[in-house]
Amino acid sequence: MIRIAPVGRALAVVAATSLALTACGGGGSNTATQTSPSAPASSAPAATKGDGTLTLGTLLPQTGSLAFLGPPEFAGVNLAVKEINEAGGVLGKPVQKFDTDSGDTSTNIASQSVDKLLAQKADAIIGAASSSVSESVIDKIVGAGVVQFSPANTSDKFTTIDDKGLYFRTAPPDKLQGRVLGDLIIADGNDTVGIMAMQDSYGTGLADQVQKTVSDGGAEVVERVDYDPKAADFSADVAKIKAKNPKAVVLIGFDETQKVVSELVKQGMPADKVKWYMVDGNMSNANYLKMPKGTLEGVKGTYPGAASPEEFRTKLLEIDKKLTDFSYAPESYDAANLIALAAEAAKSDAGADIATKLGEVSKGGEKCKNFKECVDLLKAGKDIDYDGVSGPVEFNEAGDPAVATIGIYQYGADNKFNAAKALEYRTGNIAG
CATH class of the missing domain: 3.40.50.2300 (Response regulator)
Structure with missing residues (x-):
């Protein structure tokens, strides 16, 4: 309604x-x-x-x-x-x-x-x-x-x-974060994209907007998997993405993303071979500190909010x-x-x-x-x-909020991103 x-x-x-x-x-x-x-x-x-x-x-x-x-x-x-x-x-x-x-x-x-x-x-x-x-x-x-x-x-x-x-x-609603993330993926030169999104109102809604923005920008979403975040194992989901050999993978979820990341590495899709992109729901610095150094190096993600x-x-x-x-x-x-x-x-x-x-x-x-x-x-x-x-x-x-800002962040070799300072901030009209 x-x-x-x-x-x-x-x-x-x-x-x-x-x-x-x-x-x-x-x-x-x-x-x-x-x-x-x-x-x-x-x-x-x-x-x-x-x-x-x-x-x-x-x-x-x-x-x-x-x-x-x-x-x-x-x-x-x-x-x-x-x-x-x-x-x-x-x-x-x-x-x-x-x-x-x-x-x-x-x-x-x-x-x-x-x-x-x-x-x-x-x-x-x-x-x-x-x-x-x-x-x-x-x-x-x-x-x-x-x-x-x-x-x-x-x-x-x-x-x-x-x-x-x-x-x-x-x-701000996800349509703004989705547009910013989709534009970033295109700007980074990715013409084939895989999306793994948790199956709930947050995950599927944000994935829909990213997919639309990426497609409108001339790239192809070669595979999208909407998964059960409570699943014990994500090997089959990751295998579907790997089979399509995308240049970039968008990860939309919460703390279960740790398991997805481990599976990506296990199946030969680490961040230094395939570009990973994350969102506010899974960009916790605490989530990835126990992983080997460099696991998330270079990974980018978006977070609503100004500095x-x-x-x-x-x-x-x-x-x-x-x-x-x-x-x-x-x-x-x-x-x-x-x-x-x-x-x-x-x-x-x-x-x-x-x-x-x-x-x-x-x-x-x-x-x-x-x-x-x-x-x-x-x-x-x-x-x-x-x-x-x-x-x-x-x-x-x-x-x-009629106008909002989205920050773009990047992980370093220590598997952390600087939460106090983004690579850049993009401000847009929600209805735009």
């Missing part, structure tokens, strides 16, 4: 939430950064109005195939909440935050976590990182009248999903000294700030009210770059345009 345009979005949310017969139940601590305790699903019916305190929930990976993305995402949210509360909070009160684990699609952790957050009267939930996980819980979240705001979902499905006007994201400024990285390290990866930290930081500013603009912490103001605070007004600067303008009666660390973040009618 096509998403509802701004005015219709607001009406749809009001209509949906007015049907709720009971208020959101469940108690809990008032500590702003405490993880929420357990609560049964039955204690979290839909809320109809705010209670004057902005409560954020995080639904981010502490376990599962994207657990490597958890630390920078949590750090980004925590930094934003710290700065927001230091600036006086939202609606005159400190922001509350409750953290939960999103897990992955092999478990029911995300659904249980959402129940906990709804029981804690979350007005907005930041997450999940995985598109498939978000897809599995979006109905429960928006059905409760709560904003779902992902810093990392890239599946194109969310552009047209039936979300009651309550879903937003700071990460993280050094000052921002320094602040993140004050939040989490163990951080080695800053992926999606800017998007997470911006998500929390935008929700808080929308609540201020709406003079309400209710999810439906926040949703109607997210587009407004992201474009068309006086530019500002942090919560304190922006909220001072709001209190002075000014219209604002929040330009975030991750980019301008101007939402279109679908709740997607």
Whole structure:
């Protein structure tokens, strides 16, 4: 179903939430950064109005195939909440935050976590990182009248999903990353390409866009394998790619890519003979450090997001000294700030009210770059345009960023890429 345009979005949310017969139940601590305790699903019916305190929930990976993305995402949210509360909070009160684990699609952790957050009267939930996980819980979240705001979902499905006007994201849809990756493959002189993609909304959607871009650019996708990421063995899948002898292989997946890489090497398709290309889902520096040095040397990959400024990285390290990866930290930081500013603009912490103001605070007004600067303008009666660390973040009618940046990275002989500095950054219009 096509998403509802701004005015219709607001009406749809009001209509949906007015049907709720009971208020959101469940108690809990008032500590702003405490993880929420357990609560049964039955204690979290839909809320109809705010209670004057902005409560954020995080639904981010502490376990599962994207657990490597958890630390920078949590750090980004925590930094934003710290700065927001230091600036006086939202609606005159400190922001509350409750953290939960999103897990992955092999478990029911995300659904249980959402129940906990709804029981804690979350007005907005930041997450999940995985598109498939978000897809599995979006109905429960928006059905409760709560904003779902992902810093990392890239599946194109969310552009047209039936979300009651309550879903937003700071990460760009895969059609932009797919175009950038496809263009890169062509520019590198590859006229025959193999694609190995995990079979889910993220993998197949991104593979479709890469395949289209490569084909439009005059190259041929000689073989494409959409595989089960839970498979114990990928030898037959890799053999299909090898049989077509492509010059380049695109690997679209999560941490199972480690097994695929090992199989490529085993079957005589190492990175120094066949060009490998990766994507944000499998570009973890931690994944490949135990492999022989040079295994990934020269491998290129794409990652949504502009460069993280050094000052921002320094602040993140004050939040989490163990951080080695800053992926999606800017998007997470911006998500929390935008929700808080929308609540201020709406003079309400209710999810439906926040949703109607997210587009407004992201474009068309006086530019500002942090919560304190922006909220001072709001209190002075000014219209604002929040330009975030991750980019301008101007939402279109679908709740997607209208313009976004994709970084192109390259692995060295140590099987790592420099997450703080890309080979280049390419900025494009999502609809282009």
